[in-house]
Amino acid sequence: MSPLPPRGTRQPMTASPTHAPPLLAARGLSFARNEQPVFGPLHFAVDAGEALLVRGDNGAGKTTLLRVLAGLLGAETGAIDIDGKPAHSRERGHAIAYLGHLPALKADLSVLQNLEFLCGLHGHRPRQTIADALGIVGLAGFEDAPVRQLSAGQKKRLSLARLWLSPAPLWLLDEPYANLDLEGIHLVNRMISAHLQEGGAALVTTHGAYAAPPVRTRELVLGGGGA
Numbered sequence: 001m002s003p004l005p006p007r008g009t010r011q012p013m014t015a016s017p018t019h020a021p022p023l024l025a026a027r028g029l030s031f032a033r034n035e036q037p038v039f040g041p042l043h044f045a046v047d048a049g050e051a052l053l054v055r056g057d058n059g060a061g062k063t064t065l066l067r068v069l070a071g072l073l074g075a076e077t078g079a080i081d082i083d084g085k086p087a088h089s090r091e092r093g094h095a096i097a098y099l100g101h102l103p104a105l106k107a108d109l110s111v112l113q114n115l116e117f118l119c120g121l122h123g124h125r126p127r128q129t130i131a132d133a134l135g136i137v138g139l140a141g142f143e144d145a146p147v148r149q150l151s152a153g154q155k156k157r158l159s160l161a162r163l164w165l166s167p168a169p170l171w172l173l174d175e176p177y178a179n180l181d182l183e184g185i186h187l188v189n190r191m192i193s194a195h196l197q198e199g200g201a202a203l204v205t206t207h208g209a210y211a212a213p214p215v216r217t218r219e220l221v222l223g224g225g226g227a
């Protein structure tokens, strides 16, 4: 696997590092389904250069929280700020790259076609090429393989290549270590570390059984919903 090269320089999200607002802030955020609370109200913030580990048992609401932050579900109450400004789902879409449980890939397209399609849709980080990203995640040589022929771990690696190419500063990573071998777990941690060093931030859900990124982290623990 290739070493992680520096990516395109990120524009600072804030004017002053000493008084910078958090990259992401949630104020009184809650979600309910059929009037049954799933989580919240939650108050938390994530600074540029920081990771927030979202821990909780099965069913505690970790995925739901990330989907609300990504704008895929509507919050029951509360507000979300990006870089100190209220951000509705449209604005959040530009700032957020979401890595979900299921790979957001087109099974009948090749590895290369998937990345070209996603870069066309969301843009990509300056000076990063698809070839670089495939090398980093260990998929060089798989360019023409249809995604349906990839293993679960290879699909996860392809999703990581897409994440690496994304220009979004805020990564929402739902169980990013799932389906990966030990080397893949280290890859995720190195990607998160590099992203944070460049001024990005990451929310990472985990049951706690996996390795956590070796970076400045805070924790948000969600109450149990029961397995």
Ligand SMILES: Nc1ncnc2c1ncn2[C@@H]1O[C@H](COP(=O)(O)OP(=O)(O)OP(=O)(O)O)[C@@H](O)[C@H]1O
Pocket: 033, 038, 056, 057, 058, 059, 060, 061, 062, 063, 064, 065, 207, 225
């Ligand atoms: N589409 C859905 N329709 C109805 N209920 C749902 C739906 N998705 C999740 N839930 C419920 O919402 C609650 C929170 O689920 P969520 O997937 O956010 O938990 P989680 O903490 O990510 O769990 P896990 O660790 O098992 O992935 C659970 O009680 C779950 O049953």
